[in-house]
Amino acid sequence: MAEKEPASRRRPGSLSRESIIRASIELLDSEGEGGLTFPALSRKLATGPGAIYWHIDNKGALLIAACDAIVAPAITPRRAASPEAAIRDVALGLFDAINAHPWVGSTLMRAPGQSPAIRILEAIGQPVAALGVPDEKQWSAVSALLSYIVGIAGQNAANAQYARAHSLNRLDFLTEVSNEWSELDSQIYPFSSGIAARMLTHDDREDFMVGIDLILSGLATLYNL
Amino acid sequence: MAEKEPASRRRPGSLSRESIIRASIELLDSEGEGGLTFPALSRKLATGPGAIYWHIDNKGALLIAACDAIVAPAITPRRAASPEAAIRDVALGLFDAINAHPWVGSTLMRAPGQSPAIRILEAIGQPVAALGVPDEKQWSAVSALLSYIVGIAGQNAANAQYARAHSLNRLDFLTEVSNEWSELDSQIYPFSSGIAARMLTHDDREDFMVGIDLILSGLATLYNL
DNA sequence: ACCTGAACACCGTTCAAGT
DNA sequence: ACCTGAACACCGTTCAAGT
Numbered sequence: 001m002a003e004k005e006p007a008s009r010r011r012p013g014s015l016s017r018e019s020i021i022r023a024s025i026e027l028l029d030s031e032g033e034g035g036l037t038f039p040a041l042s043r044k045l046a047t048g049p050g051a052i053y054w055h056i057d058n059k060g061a062l063l064i065a066a067c068d069a070i071v072a073p074a075i076t077p078r079r080a081a082s083p084e085a086a087i088r089d090v091a092l093g094l095f096d097a098i099n100a101h102p103w104v105g106s107t108l109m110r111a112p113g114q115s116p117a118i119r120i121l122e123a124i125g126q127p128v129a130a131l132g133v134p135d136e137k138q139w140s141a142v143s144a145l146l147s148y149i150v151g152i153a154g155q156n157a158a159n160a161q162y163a164r165a166h167s168l169n170r171l172d173f174l175t176e177v178s179n180e181w182s183e184l185d186s187q188i189y190p191f192s193s194g195i196a197a198r199m200l201t202h203d204d205r206e207d208f209m210v211g212i213d214l215i216l217s218g219l220a221t222l223y224n225l
Numbered sequence: 226m227a228e229k230e231p232a233s234r235r236r237p238g239s240l241s242r243e244s245i246i247r248a249s250i251e252l253l254d255s256e257g258e259g260g261l262t263f264p265a266l267s268r269k270l271a272t273g274p275g276a277i278y279w280h281i282d283n284k285g286a287l288l289i290a291a292c293d294a295i296v297a298p299a300i301t302p303r304r305a306a307s308p309e310a311a312i313r314d315v316a317l318g319l320f321d322a323i324n325a326h327p328w329v330g331s332t333l334m335r336a337p338g339q340s341p342a343i344r345i346l347e348a349i350g351q352p353v354a355a356l357g358v359p360d361e362k363q364w365s366a367v368s369a370l371l372s373y374i375v376g377i378a379g380q381n382a383a384n385a386q387y388a389r390a391h392s393l394n395r396l397d398f399l400t401e402v403s404n405e406w407s408e409l410d411s412q413i414y415p416f417s418s419g420i421a422a423r424m425l426t427h428d429d430r431e432d433f434m435v436g437i438d439l440i441l442s443g444l445a446t447l448y449n450l
Numbered sequence: 451a452c453c454t455g456a457a458c459a460c461c462g463t464t465c466a467a468g469t
Numbered sequence: 470a471c472c473t474g475a476a477c478a479c480c481g482t483t484c485a486a487g488t
Contacts, residue, residue: 038481048454049482059481109334112380113387113402118409118417125416137435139423142416144436148369151376154334162338177338184343191350191367192343198364210362211369217446218439263462274463276472284462
């Protein structure tokens with residue numbers, strides 16, 4: 001029992017990759033995207049920036065690791081009734097996770113091909129294949145779903161970021177957007193000015209799922225599923 | 226003819242909002258997303274940072290203005306044969322513009338509700354309405370298309386950014402991604418490791434249009450168009 | 451092996467001073 | 470009205486020195 005920990009005795013709460021990631025997530029959640037800085041992280045961990053660099057490569061890698069720690073549990077597959085249901089589960093799990101941690105949205109967007117994105121690719125790819133989409137069409141189908149999800153994620157993140165920066169709650173934010181749009185010249189922007197009112201009452205989560213359903217429906221039609 | 230210019234005689238090539246935006250675009254195109262800095266911009270314009278701040282609010286606004294200058298001409302509506310064709314025109318115009326100016330992708334993503342995004346909303350909203358999508362479903366339909374486009378845009382930007390940072394051309398970049406994916410454990414990542422080979426030959430532009438067609442097809446099915 | 455913290459290079463923004 | 474450029478606050482990263 002003297003050497004349970006790998007080759008070292010460390011003061012309790014000492015640094016580790018995991019503790020750094022945990023502290024980063026807390027900082028990002030409480031302070032927003034701009035909250036993760038090395039000074040702030042060093043303070044929170046009661047250490048110097050150099051110590052952090054011993055455990056991680058750089059800030060980008062830290063962000064991706066933090067993102068991965070949120071994404072992975074959000075998309076763990078439940079037993080779903082059908083491939084469509086599995087895809088909806090993954091999508092909803094991600095949407096809710098990103099809603100709770102908006103910074104995940106912008107990180108996800110800036111890190112295609114990295115491990116969080118690959119997890120999602122896989123979680124969507126398997127049910128898309130099970131759906132019966134022809135082999136050579138699977139990539140474009142999965143890519144469309146992934147891009148759509150990431151697009152929503154990024155915009156939600158940007159909206160949350162804006163609202164935070166101006167310390168607006170959701171309703172105030174929506175009211176502001178709605179007012180701006182309704183003031184657009186209705187000759188030049190008939191659609192945007194006309195849709196402004198609906199901004200106030202729309203449900204992000206429902207709208208998100210409509211997009212998923214549109215793509216799933218398109219897959220069924222185009223490939224006779 | 227003495228007072229053609231508004232209330233001032235300026236040395237040729239003097240500062241103006243337009244000249245600043247033009248220089249910014251040149252910098253972003255030639256140096257990538259990180260290329261737009263006030264030191265670099267000041268040097269290019271042979272002035273000091275303070276002078277630039279006389280004409281623009283801050284860096285964010287400058288990025289959005291530069292983005293807008295690319296987006297606006299990219300989506301000017303041609304006479305299209307059908308609403309579907311109009312939507313495809315807008316989507317392709319944007320895709321090509323973002324391909325030529327990858328930084329537009331990440332800027333677009335970070336500025337929802339701003340003028341570049343509203344232009345796109347309008348350019349897609351009008352044909353979606355003309356398509357016959359019921360009034361109360363138009364927002365979710367347009368939002369889905371917009372999010373998909375923005376999602377693709379952001380990922381393309383991130384990929385271009387990565388390739389530039391590692392000075393890889395497109396083929397080298399794809400090869401690297403393909404190799405990474407093919408080395409994934411095929412027990413845990415059957416889809417991703419299986420699709421790796423296709424990475425090398427896929428056509429971004431075609432895949433992008435498949436996504437648009439999936440959504441359009443979904444609209445036709447769900448709303449009996 | 452792991453941590454400390456000063457130092458470096460760089461950046462966005464401000465502002466008193468000029469014309 | 471418009472420009473100059475020094476100064477400020479802040480940040481990511483490095484590294485010689487410690488334990």
